[in-house]
Amino acid sequence: MSNKHVYIMVGVPGSGKSYWTKNNKPDAVVCSADSYFVGADGVYRFNPNDLHRAHGSCQSKFKEALANEAVTDIVVDNTNLRLRDIKVYVDLARSADALVTFVRFEGMTAKLASRNVHGVPEEVISKMLVSYRDLNIPTEWGSVIVVKTTGWKVKGGK
Numbered sequence: 001m002s003n004k005h006v007y008i009m010v011g012v013p014g015s016g017k018s019y020w021t022k023n024n025k026p027d028a029v030v031c032s033a034d035s036y037f038v039g040a041d042g043v044y045r046f047n048p049n050d051l052h053r054a055h056g057s058c059q060s061k062f063k064e065a066l067a068n069e070a071v072t073d074i075v076v077d078n079t080n081l082r083l084r085d086i087k088v089y090v091d092l093a094r095s096a097d098a099l100v101t102f103v104r105f106e107g108m109t110a111k112l113a114s115r116n117v118h119g120v121p122e123e124v125i126s127k128m129l130v131s132y133r134d135l136n137i138p139t140e141w142g143s144v145i146v147v148k149t150t151g152w153k154v155k156g157g158k
Contacts, residue, residue, distance in 0.1 A: 004098035008076045008089055011105030012128045014116030016149045020103060021075045028073035029065040033058045044118060062089060066096040081131040090141045100142030107149045
């Protein structure tokens with residue numbers, strides 16, 4: 001086993017994924033498709049036409065972090081609501097002999113999540129919550145930490 005630990009966030013927008021990362025893994029390399037949409041001025045400008053490129057950029061950063069011997073903790077800070085999206089990171093982590101932990105954010109409602117910083121509409125989040133609830137991560141992929149979210153407060157899961 002290498003010294004690498006990969007944390008894969010699983011939750012809808014506004015559930016506390018980035019907040020948890022900042023408070024629990026402040027020194028980790030954070031790989032996020034969202035970072036692709038942040039301009040040099042620090043402003044987030046989402047463009048759905050660039051989503052594929054954003055995830056490609058996130059995966060490239062993840063590969064670089066796995067290859068960097070100085071990096072120990074890596075966080076994948078995306079919604080990760082589909083197994084096919086998660087599997088890419090699991091397979092790469094396994095090839096680097098890294099430990100994988102999923103951090104699942106539970107207790108979120110569409111109404112609370114609709115206050116997310118990216119302005120994802122409540123009806124979109126409602127659909128995402130269905131995907132989240134239907135997601136069954138295979139136990140052999142890694143361990144799971146469950147974080148209870150209530151509004152803007154994130155409890156537990158350290």
